[in-house]
Amino acid sequence: xxxxxxAINITVDGYADHTSGIVDDxxxxxxTRLLQNTDIEIFGRNTYNLMYPYWHDVxxxxxxxxxxxxxxxxxxxxxxxxxxxxxxxxxxxxxxLLRSNLQEEIVKLxxxxxxxxxxxxxxxxxxxxxxxxxxxxYFVVHPIVAGKGRRLFEGWEIGNQLELMDTQNFKSGVVAxxxxxxxxxxxxxxxx
Amino acid sequence: xxxKLNVFNFITLNGYFxxxxxxxxxxxxxxxxxxxxxxxxxxxxxxLFGRRTYEMMYSFWPTPMAAEMxxxxxxxxxKSEKIVFSNSxxxxxWNNTKVIGGNIVEEMRRLKKTKGKDMTILGSGxxxxxxxxxxxxxxxxxxxxxxxxGNGTPIFNGIQHKLDLKLTDTRTFKSGVVLxxxxxF
Numbered sequence: 022x023x024x025x026x027x028a029i030n031i032t033v034d035g036y037a038d039h040t041s042g043i044v045d046d047x048x049x050x051x052x053t054r055l056l057q058n059t060d061i062e063i064f065g066r067n068t069y070n071l072m073y074p075y076w077h078d079v080x081x082x083x084x085x086x087x088x089x090x091x092x093x094x095x096x097x098x099x100x101x102x103x104x105x106x107x108x109x110x111x112x113x114x115x116x117x118l119l120r121s122n123l124q125e126e127i128v129k130l131x132x133x134x135x136x137x138x139x140x141x142x143x144x145x146x147x148x149x150x151x152x153x154x155x156x157x158x159y160f161v162v163h164p165i166v167a168g169k170g171r172r173l174f175e176g177w178e179i180g181n182q183l184e185l186m187d188t189q190n191f192k193s194g195v196v197a198x199x200x201x202x203x204x205x206x207x208x209x210x211x212x213x
Numbered sequence: 214x215x216x217k218l219n220v221f222n223f224i225t226l227n228g229y230f231x232x233x234x235x236x237x238x239x240x241x242x243x244x245x246x247x248x249x250x251x252x253x254x255x256x257x258x259x260x261l262f263g264r265r266t267y268e269m270m271y272s273f274w275p276t277p278m279a280a281e282m283x284x285x286x287x288x289x290x291x292k293s294e295k296i297v298f299s300n301s302x303x304x305x306x307w308n309n310t311k312v313i314g315g316n317i318v319e320e321m322r323r324l325k326k327t328k329g330k331d332m333t334i335l336g337s338g339x340x341x342x343x344x345x346x347x348x349x350x351x352x353x354x355x356x357x358x359x360x361x362x363g364n365g366t367p368i369f370n371g372i373q374h375k376l377d378l379k380l381t382d383t384r385t386f387k388s389g390v391v392l393x394x395x396x397x398f
């Protein structure tokens with residue numbers, strides 16, 4: 022069975038704001054390695070619009086550092102699914118647009134053989150967490166107090182079910198915390 | 214060498230230090246975490262609180278229940294020199310506790326310039342934000358519990374400026390709690 026993973030950059034005060042992190046080669050290398058073990062990336066509309074065309078262009082033009090270019094190539098080549106009711110179409114290569122049935126799709130994909138399924142959007146990760154469908158979390162904590170932004174899992178909970186697998190310190194002071202879900206969620210109506 | 218102002222707090226993965234109605238029941242107080250608190254108390258610094266955290270602590274640590282449940286910690290908490298920052302509180306009943314009111318940022322600036330023990334703020338969200346904003350906090354010890362809660366009060370709530378920190382240490386506990394230590398960059 023495939024694993025579903027969610028990796029996200031956050032600040033010490035729990036914001037998941039893509040504008041306030043420390044982006045360097047070590048961070049890109051870390052995410053490249055995660056992507057190399059992934060063969061489906063799941064987005065919502067917002068994340069799709071943040072990622073495309075930016076990363077596709079970097080992958081095509083190889084316009085950044087070697088490490089960033091490698092990240093872009095890896096990211097660009099992975100098949101992607103975008104869940105959105107408002108997007109008319111998607112332009113990115115290897116990308117499928119779906120309108121609904123997030124839960125059924127993920128359950129179906131999990132049962133197929135393959136590498137990990139990576140969730141690239143906070144709102145989708147929140148819904149899947151509630152459904153007990155995320156197997157591993159990578160919270161990449163930046164040494165920053167942001168004071169504002171979008172809070173990780175605002176209005177959503179992860180109960181007492183995460184087991185710390187390992188931590189990794191970067192030179193920049195970023196610390197990556199890797200957790201595995203070790204107990205079934207007990208959410209009313211949720212799929213466990 | 215100026216005396217240091219430190220912060221110790223435990224938070225959820227999504228940055229809350231307390232849930233609705235000041236709920237902190239989600240925090241893991243395992244043996245390892247308690248030993249860490251006891252060792253920190255042995256450093257014999259001054260403990261600082263805002264009024265609400267002070268009242269919560271005072272309602273627990275001097276009681277026979279605390280002495281039974283956490284003997285070492287209770288002894289340390291009761292014995293330590295303590296300061297509570299409050300304009301409404303006139304006098305603190307807890308052993309070895311002083312009240313400071315007025316412009317507490319200026320009071321802290323002044324206090325840091327005097328000779329004496331290092332100081333550690335426990336809990337006390339609003340004074341942490343106030344002192345952090347003023348750039349007065351030297352070291353941040355943040356314990357992250359492996360959970361997320363839907364809402365509550367975020368640590369550093371209301372801070373207007375981004376703070377850049379420098380990671381000085383990390384430590385993991387068997388419970389899955391991670392302690393991240395930083396100093397101001």
